[in-house]
Amino acid sequence: MRFAVLLLIAGINLIACTAIVGERIRAGEIASAIPAFETLDKWTDLGPAPSPSVKRILSRVQLVRMAATEGLSVTGMPDNLCIERQQQPLATTILLKALEQAVGEMFPGQEVRLELLDFVRHALPTGILRFQRQGVVGGPTTLLDGPILWRGTLTTGEKRTVPIWAKARVLVSRNCWSSPVDLPAGSQPDPASLQLAQRWLNPFLTSTDCADPNRPFQVRRSFRAGQLLLSSDLTNVPAVRRGEPVQASLAMANATLSFPAVAETDGEEGQAIFIKHDGRRLRARVNTKGFVQIMPGGSH
Numbered sequence: 001m002r003f004a005v006l007l008l009i010a011g012i013n014l015i016a017c018t019a020i021v022g023e024r025i026r027a028g029e030i031a032s033a034i035p036a037f038e039t040l041d042k043w044t045d046l047g048p049a050p051s052p053s054v055k056r057i058l059s060r061v062q063l064v065r066m067a068a069t070e071g072l073s074v075t076g077m078p079d080n081l082c083i084e085r086q087q088q089p090l091a092t093t094i095l096l097k098a099l100e101q102a103v104g105e106m107f108p109g110q111e112v113r114l115e116l117l118d119f120v121r122h123a124l125p126t127g128i129l130r131f132q133r134q135g136v137v138g139g140p141t142t143l144l145d146g147p148i149l150w151r152g153t154l155t156t157g158e159k160r161t162v163p164i165w166a167k168a169r170v171l172v173s174r175n176c177w178s179s180p181v182d183l184p185a186g187s188q189p190d191p192a193s194l195q196l197a198q199r200w201l202n203p204f205l206t207s208t209d210c211a212d213p214n215r216p217f218q219v220r221r222s223f224r225a226g227q228l229l230l231s232s233d234l235t236n237v238p239a240v241r242r243g244e245p246v247q248a249s250l251a252m253a254n255a256t257l258s259f260p261a262v263a264e265t266d267g268e269e270g271q272a273i274f275i276k277h278d279g280r281r282l283r284a285r286v287n288t289k290g291f292v293q294i295m296p297g298g299s300h
Contacts (some may be wrong), residue, residue: 022126025049026043026044040070050085054084056082063078089122090120094129107203120164128154145200150166151165171201173200175198176197179223179226189217209230209232210228211234218235239286239289242265246275246290247260248294261277264276270286283295
């Protein structure tokens with residue numbers, strides 16, 4: 001029985017099939033195989049087409065019923081007709097257009113360079129291409145200006161989705177800072193000494209966010225002169241450091257009490273830290289460098 005099934009499948013695959021473009025079988029599409037349908041308007045709907053990648057064999061009984069419904073002669077009707085959905089490889093222009101649309105939606109108003117390097121080559125049905133942010137495949141080894149693998153979908157008229165992929169280089173213009181001299185790990189460069197330059201970077205890597213020199217920072221690792229300073233390699237310099245003296249203030253009903261204290265933890269502006277005053281541990285929020293505000297119920 002299994003052998004007979006295999007022979008049947010092999011026989012179907014060898015049959016030349018008539019290509020159907022859309023979701024419905026149109027008279028004009030099968031007229032070349034069955035002349036009886038030539039008398040109908042070519043857009044006449046004869047029923048649903050098979051799903052993409054599926055071959056359907058219409059028997060003589062089905063063809064006769066189809067012709068009789070349209071009032072056609074059933075004389076000379078063939079024993080069967082194989083039909084399948086038309087499929088073809090993706091055109092480069094169509095794929096590029098879909099990628100450009102996706103990039104334009106993700107990075108509106110930004111200058112982008114897009115280079116298509118490779119893509120899915122097998123035949124596909126007609127449909128709408130869609131690439132989204134979550135389809136980008138990458139990792140820590142991806143180069144700052146290297147290509148990406150982008151997985152997308154092709155949606156047919158029946159709302160079926162077919163996976164597709166493209167390998168592309170997507171680069172966005174960024175203004176990034178660098179130091180004219182080597183920077184050892186842990187150093188704090190002077191913002192006035194940094195140099196600004198335009199760079200083309202992979203925007204899908206969070207590490208490509210350029211440093212903001214308007215806020216003091218330290219470098220987590222060593223940098224060579226001219227190397228880009230990226231936000232992932234930097235750490236903000238705390239406005240208050242552990243062990244440093246701070247001026248604390250406490251808002252009261254009709255006045256503000258101010259007194260000296262010592263920071264017990266590091267903190268940036270707006271962050272909560274612990275300070276110590278007269279042996280008491282208090283919770284405070286950092287205002288600016290060296291100044292904190294006691295938080296309600298801040299005694300510990």
